[in-house]
Amino acid sequence: MPALENTPLLGSNGGASSEGHPTFLSSFRWIITSSWLNLFCIFIPLGIVAEKMQWDAVWIFSLNFLAIVPLAKLLGDATEQAALKLGSTLGGLLNATFGNAVELIVGVVALFQGQLRIVQTSLIGSILSNILLVLGMSFAFGGVHFTENTFQQTAAQASGSIMMLSVVAIALPAAYQGGAVAELFGKDPSTQPGSTEAGILFISRGTSVVLLLVYMLYLFFQLKSHAFLYEGEEGDQEEEETPQMTPLAAVVALGVITVITSFSADYLVGAIDETANEYGIPKAFISTILLPIIGNAAEHTTSCLMAYKGKMEIAIGVSVGSSIQIAMGLLPTLIIVAWIIGQPLTLYFQTFETVVLVSAVILVNSLIQDGRSNYMEGMMLFSLYVVAALCFWVS
Template sequence: MNPRLFFSLIAASLLLAAFAHYLTENEIFQFVTASIAIVVLAAWLGKATESVAHYAGDRIGGFLNATFGNAAELIISFFLVREGLFDMVKASITGAIIGNMLLVLGLSVLLGGIKYKEQKFNAKLAGHNASLMTLAIAALFIPAIFMRELPPVKIETLSIVIAVVLIIAYLLWLVFSMVTHSDFLADLDPQESEPVWSKGVSILMLALSTVFVAIVSEWLVHGVEHLSSSFGWSDLFVGAFVIAIIGNAAEHSAAVLLALKGRIGGSVEIAIGSSLQIALFVAPTLVLVSLLIGRPMDFVFTPFELAAIAAGSLITISITRDGATNWFEGMLLLTVYIILGTAFFFV
């Protein structure tokens, strides 16, 4: 797309969202325009991340995309926590985890597999990702199992301990994967694409797009409650699929684009890395932040949410463990996502 046309589209979507937020009282219109703006901003964020990845490699580029892409989920969830909408927060966390593993990776593998018969990535990285997913599942299941045996005060303490431990584990994973064993987990994909911008401009674009995502995310939250009540949708469905799909727009654009260029390693790093970051860093951070703002949130997820995360992790581990993908495996991931989405809609 022509750069002038691209930035004109960004400006138009932002102006429309601002008009709806400040000058109208129709909350559905506000939600729709804010959602469109976030999706357009995600395309900007994806281009900036791809350009940064050219200079830093797919490992660091994927990490940056996951981090800046998850900024939308983190910011949206922060405002939901501030409003005391804990059920929707946990649902959005669930949706972000399974959305990245099943929808983002599924689309990337499917579309990339249609263009290339088979795409390969580092199998050792896939093995470590599988171990981290198992850790995340265990951490989410334990509070839910013990909640019937422990009083609320102890559940809150257990949640804090788990949150701190998961954050430490995630930070140690970053040290392991990007410092001490970076060569061990090196990318297999060649860096053949040309960067969109220079290194400095790429970083600036990454920062600017994230700032605008943060602003529009706050506008989005204002229409969430009205949306669920107007259509009769549960907080679980709105949080796990509506908000999660919008929040994952950045990962969608960047991951699919890399897969179509034959760089499935970058797609896997974005999709799986984003899910792990949500489970091991974003969710625990929200638990700790909730304490600071005087609205403590526990780490207890519903059986529906736990089942969805476990099912998503199981199929993802099964498909990625060999370090190779094809279009059929992408279809399997998307099938599980559709099944879960249908089940959540009827809850």
């Protein structure tokens, strides 16, 4: 995934030494001044101060909410720079690991706070945001510049099939729950051996292990054995990027930004309940719609820019690829982590959430099967996202 293109705060050469090669110090100068979005970094210390000074929950939530914007951007930039020296396979794996770092941090923080519904809804929201909002806007932006965009059909179909597998696996616990409830209808549940909750927990943990194994196989398929399927057309290859950071500086930056993000996410999640209750904002709307939009802001921009330039393979890789990472990598990982620390996190989502997720994937698959896109298809995806957001507002 290429680095996000933004207007730098300083000159374009802000990171290079006199010989044109980045140094450790100039690397940090570059990452700090590479985008106007980094002006939002002022909210990082303000969010920390708000928490330490015990300001009202709405201030803690708002300031740390805004702080996530530049942190997500900085994580993306550092990941891209670290990946440049690792080659396509390791670079792709690094992107897979850090591409959804904000969602991972928010999920782990919420998990340790016992906010299991926030973990579930934020991940569902991230998937919906990527395949409906991001992909929809990418199709629309590409359709503004080109009458019709084309992309690698076989790779798109493979990604769509993997996505369908993951959402069907996620939907199975809900189907099991529905069957168990129907079987117990008119009976005394206390007389039945075992419990539905224990069954859902067992299914979720076993399914998570299977999904992780399939995801690792998919990474090998995408990055090694069938990498040629995910490359753009020969005439669309980009010129090689010039590194703006040293590998060591990029890794150090990743570590520092991840630690800072964990603090901001901790304060943000801790203020959700009080903010939702005090201002009448549905908790489901905050975790399913607002948090994913902010956490994926950099990826959203990258995808739309690439689509506008006609590079739909990259745009689809950002949106659909990120959703696959969450559904088959991040969500199962968090369930296993919850298993280890004794938290009963499961793959059982409410019926409405399951229906929306499956419907979204079916719509996306129907639109990408022909290897072509236009602005009307983008508006279809965006309209479904708006309808889902309205439903989460009243849920």
